[in-house]
Amino acid sequence: MPSILAVKSLSKTYDTGFQALKNVNLEIEKGEVFALLGPNGAGKTTLISIICGIVNMTSGSVTVAGHDILGDFRAARSMIGLVPQELTTDAFETVWATVSFSRGLFGKPKNPALIEKILKDLSLWEKKDSKIMTLSGGMKRRVLIAKALAHEPQILFLDEPTAGVDVELRREMWRVVERLKDTGVTIILTTHYIEEAEEMADRVGVISKGEIILVEEKSELMRKLGRKQLTLQLAEPLDTLPTGLNGHHLELAGDGRELVYTYDTQGERTGITALLQDLGEAGIRFRDLSTSQSSLEEIFVSLVRDNR
Amino acid sequence: MNFHAVAAIYRFEMARTGRTLLQSIVSPVISTSLYFIVFGAAIGSRITEIDGVSYGAFIVPGLIMLSLLTQSLSNASFGIYFPRFTGTIYELLSAPVSYLEIVVSYVGAAATKSLIVGAIILATAGFFVPLRIEHPVFMLLFLILTAITFSLFGFIIGIWADSFEKLQLVPLLIITPLTFLGGSFYSIHMLPPFWQKVTLLNPVVYLVSGFRWSFYGQADVNVGVSLFMTFLFLAICLAIVGWIFKTGYRLKS
Numbered sequence A: 001m002p003s004i005l006a007v008k009s010l011s012k013t014y015d016t017g018f019q020a021l022k023n024v025n026l027e028i029e030k031g032e033v034f035a036l037l038g039p040n041g042a043g044k045t046t047l048i049s050i051i052c053g054i055v056n057m058t059s060g061s062v063t064v065a066g067h068d069i070l071g072d073f074r075a076a077r078s079m080i081g082l083v084p085q086e087l088t089t090d091a092f093e094t095v096w097a098t099v100s101f102s103r104g105l106f107g108k109p110k111n112p113a114l115i116e117k118i119l120k121d122l123s124l125w126e127k128k129d130s131k132i133m134t135l136s137g138g139m140k141r142r143v144l145i146a147k148a149l150a151h152e153p154q155i156l157f158l159d160e161p162t163a164g165v166d167v168e169l170r171r172e173m174w175r176v177v178e179r180l181k182d183t184g185v186t187i188i189l190t191t192h193y194i195e196e197a198e199e200m201a202d203r204v205g206v207i208s209k210g211e212i213i214l215v216e217e218k219s220e221l222m223r224k225l226g227r228k229q230l231t232l233q234l235a236e237p238l239d240t241l242p243t244g245l246n247g248h249h250l251e252l253a254g255d256g257r258e259l260v261y262t263y264d265t266q267g268e269r270t271g272i273t274a275l276l277q278d279l280g281e282a283g284i285r286f287r288d289l290s291t292s293q294s295s296l297e298e299i300f301v302s303l304v305r306d307n308r
Numbered sequence B: 001m002n003f004h005a006v007a008a009i010y011r012f013e014m015a016r017t018g019r020t021l022l023q024s025i026v027s028p029v030i031s032t033s034l035y036f037i038v039f040g041a042a043i044g045s046r047i048t049e050i051d052g053v054s055y056g057a058f059i060v061p062g063l064i065m066l067s068l069l070t071q072s073l074s075n076a077s078f079g080i081y082f083p084r085f086t087g088t089i090y091e092l093l094s095a096p097v098s099y100l101e102i103v104v105s106y107v108g109a110a111a112t113k114s115l116i117v118g119a120i121i122l123a124t125a126g127f128f129v130p131l132r133i134e135h136p137v138f139m140l141l142f143l144i145l146t147a148i149t150f151s152l153f154g155f156i157i158g159i160w161a162d163s164f165e166k167l168q169l170v171p172l173l174i175i176t177p178l179t180f181l182g183g184s185f186y187s188i189h190m191l192p193p194f195w196q197k198v199t200l201l202n203p204v205v206y207l208v209s210g211f212r213w214s215f216y217g218q219a220d221v222n223v224g225v226s227l228f229m230t231f232l233f234l235a236i237c238l239a240i241v242g243w244i245f246k247t248g249y250r251l252k253s
């Protein structure tokens, strides 16, 4: 896959002296959904803002499909649509006017049919003549998406698209992203909801304190860093662990009815075979067993914790 | 050149005026009429003529300049300050639009509006006093240059201001006094010699004087000097705007 966005050695120090980005390197592939995951203040918005031309970089370079964002800003920016984190809209404009304005601003001739389609896809058609200030927060968010799509961008940035949005709208937002992905648009979204990255992303980047600490295929990430837990349902409850099993990292749970074994899927060997052997020798029988994989959330929390 | 963008911004700004039509168009007409009633009728009955021009007619160019300056300033400063205030500026900054295009469209729209207001005032004045325009081409030149210059100045204020108070501050504390003291309602030759010298430090004097010359062929200062000063102010404003964009001052952090 060719990369459509390349960020090289990007650093940003604000006038306050605060370094918001530290030597960020990132390549985004054409057509993928990339989730940039990080806690508040990690630098997600700063990174997006630099790529989109809203914040000046301190050093480094960014190219969009080979176009430098500074030297060739017209070509670079024409390809990008941005849905900002904050709900910033022209209160007195109508939905139709503001979306049409965006298309013009990005240098495209009028195309009412396209605007109509965008508004319909986002369930905004009924509201096309409404003033934006009369819309709910969720509707305003859609208007911002419509504005960002009005010039048919090839890369769409969604900065915390579902922050402060109710569950229903969040699911609808996910569907919107899915549809866009199907049309070949590359999507980069930031979020601090793991759920969201897990739901939508092909790849996940984790950013913390201005540094990208990990970029990985989502499935790979889950596989490599996911710890698995093996839970054994015991036939007879135990009060204490038999001393013969001390070598394994076991825990008793469920009032002594369960044995929980945590292992790393990344490790050379899981230790399951040895465990089962020792269990048999200790005469412990079990009725059932199950395994569970840790969610992105747990992975994320442990990563960010390690980065402190 | 991103013509679609320039057109979009220009139309957007003009539509904003349309929504505040009453304020943008009607209020200058009313205030001009009031000026004529107060200055023209009340004072004009005592000062019958200045340099062979009836007092009512004498103040017309100054009145137009007064409105042109305040309208240009407020239109342009508000036009760029408001998106900064609401945050919608993000879209402008992320669009494939050059700084030149931003200036052309915002300043162009602001200047257009103030020129429309100027034309309306001129027409209104025609109802009160007989008008004579000896140098129509120069009149247009002064009008347009002044509208552009002060729209640029307004643009600068709109970028500099970080509160609505500051937005009002410059027009209120600097421009209004300068225009009232700039010979809009009197000839500077009517001042004591010392104040005649001091008043030459006031840029508005050159604008009003040159503009009045285009009407009646008479000026407080040489027309060439007026024209030169007008271009000088334009150049200064252009330089400041250029610097703003080069550094991203108050636009980009």
Ligand SMILES: Nc1ncnc2c1ncn2[C@@H]1O[C@H](COP(=O)(O)OP(=O)(O)O)[C@@H](O)[C@H]1O
Binding pocket: A014, A015, A016, A018, A020, A038, A039, A040, A041, A042, A043, A044, A045, A046, A047, B253
């Ligand atoms: N204009 C600014 N001036 C100074 N510091 C800023 C500015 N904008 C953001 N920051 C700081 O940079 C850090 C990253 O902010 P941001 O990129 O908004 O994080 P995120 O989007 O991941 O929550 C934060 O600590 C924030 O306080």
Ligand SMILES: [Mg+2]
Binding pocket: A044, A045, A046, A085, A159, A160
């Ligand atoms: Mg953010």
